[in-house]
Amino acid sequence: MTDLAPLGWDPTRSADVPPGREPARVARVDRGLLTVLTAGGERRVHPSSGLREEGPAVGDWVALRGDLAVALLPRRTAFVRTAAGRTSAPQVVAANLDVVLVVDALGGPARLRRIERYLAVAWGSGATPVVVLTKADLCADVPAAVAEVTDAVLGVEVLAVSSVTGAGIAAVEALLPPGRTGALVGPSGVGKSSLVNALLGEVAAATGEVREADRRGRHTTTARELHRLTGGGLLVDTPGMRELGLADDEGIDTAYADVAELAGACRFRDCAHGGEPGCAVTAAVDAGALDAGRLRGWRKLQAEAHRQALRSDARARAAEHARVRSLHRAMRAQPNRPR
Incomplete structure (x- = not known):
C-alpha cells in the first residue's frame, strides 16, 4: 500500500478495500475499458457489470480482482x-x-x-x-x-x-x-x-x-x-x-459568501431580495457595497439549483414507482401465489 502514496493513496483507505483485492486509481475511462495506475504500473482492466453501473470516473479508486475492476472505493471529493x-x-x-x-x-x-x-x-x-x-x-x-x-x-x-x-x-x-x-x-x-x-x-x-x-x-x-x-x-x-449545470446548491453560498451573509441580515427570513422592506442585500446594492451583477449571478444559481432539486425529486419518485411496478409484476408471475 505504501507504494501507492505517489498516486494520492491515503492509508486510511485500506479498510475500504475488500479482502484479496488490489487498489488502483482510474486514469482514463474508455468504452468498456479502464486505464488504471497501480503500485506495479499502468494497466488496462475491464469494469464489472456492477461497477459499470456505478460509473467510475477519472481519479476514482477501484478494487481489482486480476484484470477486472470489481468495486468502487468511497469518494472523498x-x-x-x-x-x-x-x-x-x-x-x-x-x-x-x-x-x-x-x-x-x-x-x-x-x-x-x-x-x-x-x-x-x-x-x-x-x-x-x-x-x-x-x-x-x-x-x-x-x-x-x-x-x-x-x-x-x-x-x-x-x-x-x-x-x-x-x-x-x-x-x-x-x-x-x-x-x-x-x-x-x-x-x-x-x-x-x-x-x-x-x-x-x-x-x-x-x-x-x-x-x-x-x-x-x-x-x-x-x-x-x-x-x-x-x-x-x-x-x-x-x-x-x-x-x-449545477447538481445541487452545495457550494453557492461559499462562492457568494458576501451575498449570503447579507441575506442572513434581512428583516424577513423568506426575503426575495427584490426590494422588500428591511432587505439588507438590496440596501447594499443601492449603497454601492455590493455589485448588482454579483447579486444577479447568485440569484440565478440559486434558482437553477432549486430547479435541479425538483428534477432530482421527480427522478427519485419515478425510480421508486418503477421499482414497485417491477415488484408487483414479479409477484403476479409467481405460479403458486394466492388467488
Whole structure:
C-alpha cells in the first residue's frame, strides 16, 4: 500500500478495500475499458457489470480482482455537474481531488459570472478551488486583471500564467506537490491543454486555435485523463465544457459568501431580495457595497439549483414507482401465489 502514496493513496483507505483485492486509481475511462495506475504500473482492466453501473470516473479508486475492476472505493471529493439533456442527471467529472483549478483566459473582458459558476461547483466538490488566468502574455495589464478577478472571488487564490513565456507555471506546480491531485476545469479555448503541456514539459494534449470572430475555442481535449507531473503531483485534464449545470446548491453560498451573509441580515427570513422592506442585500446594492451583477449571478444559481432539486425529486419518485411496478409484476408471475 505504501507504494501507492505517489498516486494520492491515503492509508486510511485500506479498510475500504475488500479482502484479496488490489487498489488502483482510474486514469482514463474508455468504452468498456479502464486505464488504471497501480503500485506495479499502468494497466488496462475491464469494469464489472456492477461497477459499470456505478460509473467510475477519472481519479476514482477501484478494487481489482486480476484484470477486472470489481468495486468502487468511497469518494472523498468529487467535481459534479449535471449532464446535458432533459434529464439533467449528475455526472462526476473527476473524483478524489485536492485542488480544483478553475481556468479562464486573459486578453479580454473578465468573465466574472462564469468564473463564479465554476467556483460554486468547485466549492461543492469538497476540494479547494484556485483560479488560474491563462494567456498572460496577451494581457496589457496583468496586475489590474488579476485584481479585478480577486475582488470578485472572495477567499480564492488567483494566479496569472503564460504557457508561452512560462510565467506563473511554477506557482501552479507548487499547488500540486507529490501525491496531491488537481483538476483543470473551464470552457474551451481558455488554454487548459497548453497549460497541461507546460506543466508536463512535453506535448501530452493537443491544442487548437481560438476563433477571432467570437473568441471561442474548440474542444482540443476529448477525454478526461489523469497525468503524473514530474514534481510528483497528479493532474486531471478535462474537455472544455460548453455548459456547467449545477447538481445541487452545495457550494453557492461559499462562492457568494458576501451575498449570503447579507441575506442572513434581512428583516424577513423568506426575503426575495427584490426590494422588500428591511432587505439588507438590496440596501447594499443601492449603497454601492455590493455589485448588482454579483447579486444577479447568485440569484440565478440559486434558482437553477432549486430547479435541479425538483428534477432530482421527480427522478427519485419515478425510480421508486418503477421499482414497485417491477415488484408487483414479479409477484403476479409467481405460479403458486394466492388467488
